[in-house]
Amino acid sequence: MTIAAPVSEFLVLPPRLDDTAALLAAAARRRGLAVEQLAGPVVPDRRRHAPGGHLYGGPIFAGAVAADLDLVLLEPADDWLARLPYEYSRREIALTTLGEARWSRTPMFVKQPRDKTLPAGVYADGSRLPGDHTLSADTPVLVADIVTFLVEYRLFVLDATVHAASRYAVNGRLDPAPIGACQHRDAVLDFAESLLKGCADSLPSAVVVDVGLVSDADRGDEHWAVVEANMAWFSTSYAADPDRVLDVVLRAAGPRDRLTARDQVFTKNPTTSG
Structure with missing residues (x-):
């Protein structure tokens, strides 16, 4: 079940759309959101400081338009991965x-x-x-440390729960698939549940976490580990359900007046390069 949005909501997209942006645009229209693809990094007057705005796009684009849209962009702390307990990072x-x-x-x-x-x-x-x-x-x-990920999954997390997910790589090569069709589905979700139960307070309420199965040649075994965490408003959806991905994106880049006290620490300005 996806999350309904008020009819006044709108989604702003960059001049060039990747596959994820196109899928999110279609999902937004299905639920009644207006979709505004900008011709450049300038917000038109009719959208400037208008209520109900959201965004999907890269850091340069987001940095140029977020203030005029009165948006806050949620993102994990730079050192989040470095601060993870070893049981989750495994390196x-x-x-x-x-x-x-x-x-x-x-x-x-x-x-x-x-x-x-x-x-x-x-x-x-x-x-x-x-x-x-x-x-x-x-x-x-x-x-x-250098590790070998045998398979990798992208998790779109909303309120400390996996809201959408997709496999995205096998043996280091891009190979997207819906998580429901993957043999590791239960193991991925079990690992994610443990991770989010123990570390949810260190992440925004809407975020992307990548996890993978690590091959430990020295010990001759395999174990699950976090690959990294990313901004949901700038993450490829791969084979995840775009309607549920949109739920996470709308929270991750949404109106300033809806920012919760919990998420204030995760509203650092985006980078302006890359």
Whole structure:
């Protein structure tokens, strides 16, 4: 069951639509929301400070239009993954700066917490990371032990409950499938229930969490672990039910006057690059 929205609600989309934006637009229209695809990062006068606005789009677009739409954008803290208990992360993870990471002389997985300017992946050592001409030394990055995810799932979380979900990768390759058709459905949802029960207060009420099955070659076993957390208003839906994904997106990027006290800490301004 999806969540009904007042008829005055509207969804703003960027000039170029990806597959997820198109699916969300169709879902929004089905429930009576107006859909406004902007020609550029400028809000038209008739939508400026109008009540009932929501958004789906990238950080540059969101950063340009959110204030004029009176929106708040929910996002997890940069260090959320690094602060997770080991039982959920299953690897050592640290939030540091790109400048510090460049000093490393060991292989590592490096990604930015929210921005996508730095290609996320395994680097043989810090010398392989981009120089200052690409990203400044104070750019925040997550540095993690290298692990192998056998299969990965995307969870759209609403009020500490998995509201929609999809498989998105198998053996590191894109392979979306509805979670109901996947052999790991029950294991994924059981792991998510434990994670959200223990860590829900450290996440926004509407967020995306990616989880995966890790192969531990040293111990000869497999276990579930969190891959990362992301903003729901800038996350690919893959094979998840778009109507239920829309429920999460509407909460994650919604009117400022509906912001709850609980979510105030998760309203950092979006990045303006990436």
